[in-house]
Amino acid sequence: MQAVGLGLFLLLMPRVGLRAPPDSVSCSQGLSCWLLEADVLCSPGAVGLASGPVLVPTQMRMESVLHCAAASDCSPCVKVELQLAVLGPQEEVAGEGVRDGAGMDALRHRDSGPLRSWVLLSVQTYPSSRCVALEVQLPRTLARPNHTVGSLWFHCFEAVLRGELHVTSYTSPRYREVLSQTHRVPDCSWPAARAAIRLCQVPRLHLSVGPEHIVVQLQDVPAGQNFTMWFYWNQTSGLKGLRTEKGPQNYSLPSAQLLPCLCLQVWPDIPDPPRTSRCPFTQDPMAWTRLWAQAQLKLRRTAGRLSCSVLVPCAVPAELVPCWRLKRAGPCHELPHLRQALTLPTLHEFGTLQPHPNLCVQVWSGGRVQLMQCLLEGAMQGQPADLLLMETRDPQGNMLLCAMERGTCVPLASSTCMGVAVGALEQQLRRDVQAGQCLQVWDAEGSVVGTGWACSLEKYLRAHWVLAWMGGLLSTFCILLLLLLKKENLKGWLKMLKEDYSSGGVLRGRRALILYSPDHAGFERLVSTLACALTRLQLAVSVEMWSRAELCAIGPMQWFHAQRLRVLQEGGTVVLLFSRGAVARCMEWLLWKQGERLPRDDPYSAFSASLNCVLPDFLAGKAGGQYLVACFEDLLRPADIPELFRTVPIFTLPSQLPTFLLALAGTAAGREQKSSLKKHSLWIGVSLQRAIRECQLQKPDGHCPAQASALPGSGQAPMGAKSEAGELPPAMGST
Known part of the structure; x- marks a missing residue:
């Protein structure tokens, strides 16, 4: 049977006209192998039964290698490895198929020669095919039935970069299934090909960005090789070519075209060349800045609906966010559940929104607002507040x-x-x-x-202020009526009024900024009572509750900075009015350590925002002469105030009202002014006691108990309670 198969194999006609690299065959120790024919016609044929032991391939593996005519003139090819095993004699059994026969003792026949097999390797690739014939022998003494006895290597089948080869292997005659496998050859990114294959020797690109031009230089250009350079923008709607250059090795582009989607592609001037592309500006901050400077956001009112479009040279990940702005210079508050992903080029419609002067649309990208336009900017008629x-x-x-x-x-x-x-x-x-x-x-x-x-x-x-004026007039009338009923009190009140306004006011020309934590409505009424009493003495008082509109428009941090700067420039005083909430906020900041989570904060509280500047002044010892500390003695013990703030005078109100008012008046107060302030403190103290009692009578959930308990750690905060790095925690408000 083997002789007949060999005779038929030798009669196959060789193919002519296909050029292939020199081929070689090698095998593992114990096996002998030869290349019989490098290009033959072959066909697997039908499977036959082995009457004795035969040598057959059982596994196939391929890898891409280089075939080199010179050191830098190589071409890709595919190396094939076959694992061989001994297959014993077989027989057919009815109902059971093919199984090993009983003649396995033929392997030990003393007169038998080596096992010999003819192996065919067939490769198919576009647009050609090829088949090689190999002979392999194994001494019978090394044969182990149904075990792998060694490997055979064929070097190699010619291939092209990015090509695909389909290889099959079988014996002639064939005793088992055909081995089949497909292999894909890598492209020029293959490390072994970059320096050995001419097609892959593409020059490097060097970029120099100047103020007005971008210079692109080709480096390591192979001798005698010409290249083409293509500049283009990578957009969602496709590639937009800018220019194509040939010949020189230095190219220049205007810097206005340096955008994140600017890409470059270079290839050699040969048929079907490999191309190298680079998009080097995708992470360049200047390129993104230039992109948004060229982008445009346009709002439209179509059929009573709001829509917008964005014109931008490159495809960018962004979102459209409708928002509501009360003032031209104020913040724009996002409208919930209306965000849309930006898609280009598309007209975006907000079907649930009706055009209004306060409506704006923002373009968010990279975690910040890049573009914004409001209908008010388009001179739309309407009330913008x-x-x-x-x-x-x-x-x-x-x-x-x-x-x-x-x-x-x-x-x-x-x-x-x-x-x-x-x-x-x-x-x-x-x-x-x-x-x-x-x-x-x-x-x-x-x-x-x-x-x-x-x-x-x-x-x-308007109605609110009319009611306020009417309420004020009614209150004044009631006070005058009560004073008339007490003639002596009326005389004292008129005398104080004469002292206040005939002399220009006891505290006229002085300014104070009161900082407090708005723990609840009752405490804010108490602070308002104190601020109104100081205002009657013609002290210019700045307090958060009287500036809510301005605070909402510009933010708490900006409001605090403006008030503090004005007070200190005019020689005024910043008053820290401590409550339980204020102590808790300060202790969170003082005990904060580097790496810990920042304390929770209310971004719309002026007191929380002021800690960014107040704490550094105290830590640096600059608080003297600029700050005063006060608390209401029935609501907070002075011992609960953190130790850091005890470097300046601490006043408990209302018992220490006379000295507190003298501190606000400053060192320029004369004897008569000091005497007048002591008299005023009696009337102010009565008002404060009434407001404190109202606070204490609130429900337990009003957070205003009759006697505040000591806070954990109060009075024991270290003077230098900073982070481990010796710095204050980062600011929690917007700067």
């Missing part, structure tokens, strides 16, 4: 209203961003919404939060 309300319904169908502030819906009872308690106007606002006197800017249909209404606060503010 409206309050945005959100209408929802409870399960019973009742109307619920809340104010949109800082990207969330705030209950009207807590909204004071316009300088007026909006909760007091809830019934009027509800009636105006139901009567259609507010402008609808947010449709409930398609919205996940409700219906938005823009209501003008102008009439509410």
Whole structure:
């Protein structure tokens, strides 16, 4: 059977016209192998039964190697490895198929020669195919039935970069299934090919960015080789070519074209060349700055709806964020659930929004606002200082209203961003919404939060001040009536009034900034009582509760910096009015360590923002002459104030009101002024005691107990409570 197979194999016609590199065959120890024919016609044929032991390939593996005519003139080819095993005689059994026969003792026949096998390797690739014939022998003494006896290597089949080869292997005649495998040749990124294959010897690109031009230089250019350079923008709509250069090795582009999507591609001037591409500016900050400087955001009003489009040279990851801005220079508060991913080029529509002067659209990218445009900038007619309300319904169908502030819906009872308690106007606002006197800017249909209404606060503010004036006049009338009933008290009050205004006021020309923690409404009323009493003495007082509109417009940090600078420039005083909440906030900052999570903070509290500047002044010993510390003795013990703040005078109110007022008056106060301040302290003390009792009578959840307990760690905060690095914790407010 083997002789017949060999005779048929030798009669196969060799193929002519295919050029192949020199081939070689090698095998492992114990095996002998030869290359019989490098290019023959072959066919696997049908599977036959082995009448005796035969040598067959059982596994195939391929790898890409280089075939080199010279040191730097190589071409890719594929090396094939076959593992060989001994297959014993076989027989067919009815119902069981083919199994090993009983003639395995033939391996030990003393007169038998070596096992001999003819192996065919066939390769198919576009556009040609090839088949080689190999002979392999194994001494019978080394044969182990059904065990691998060694390996055979064929070097090698010619290939091309990025090419694909399909190789099959079998014996002639064939005794088992055909081994088949597909192998893909790598491209010029293959490390072994870069220096050995001419096609892969692409020059390096060196970039020099100047103020007006970008210079691209080709380096390590192979001798006698010409290259083409292509500059293009990689956009979502496809590649946009800028220019193509040939011949020289230095190229120049205007710096205005240096954008994140600017790419370069270079290839040699040969048929079907490999190309090398680079996009070196994707992480360049200057390229991103130049990109957003060239981008444009355009708002449109189409059929009563708001839409926008973004013109940008490159595809960028960004989001469109609608927001509501009360003032031209104020912050723009995001409207929830309306963000859209930016897709180019597309017209984006906000179907639930009606155009309004307070509406703006921002483009967010890289964690910051890159572009913003408001309808007010387009000279749209309307009232630009409206309050945005959100209408929802409870399960019973009742109307619920809340104010949109800082990207969330705030209950009207807590909204004071316009300088007026909006909760007091809830019934009027509800009636105006139901009567259609507010402008609808947010449709409930398609919205996940409700219906938005823009209501003008102008009439509410006017009515608010009219009521305030009427209340003030009524209060003045009641006070005068009470004083008339007590003639002696009236004389004393008139005398003090004469002292205040005939002499220009006891504290006229002095200025003070009162910093406090707004723990609750009762404590704020107590602070307001103290501030109003000081204002009657013509002390210029700055306090957070009287500047809520300005604080919301510019932010707490900017408000505090402006007030502190003015007070200190005019020789005034910054008063730190401590409460339990203020002590807790200071202790969090003083005990903060590097690497720990920052303390929780209210970004709209002036006291929390002021800690960024107040604490460094105390730690540096610069607080003397600029700061005073005070507390209400029935609400907080002086011992609970952190030790760091004891470097300046501490006053307990109202018992130490006379010395507190003298400290505010400064060293220039004369004898008469000091005497007048002592008399005023009696009247101010009575007002403070009344406000303190009201605070103490609140419910337990009012956080205003009759006697404040000592806070953990109070009075024991180290003077230099800093981070381990010796620095203050980072600022928690916006700078």
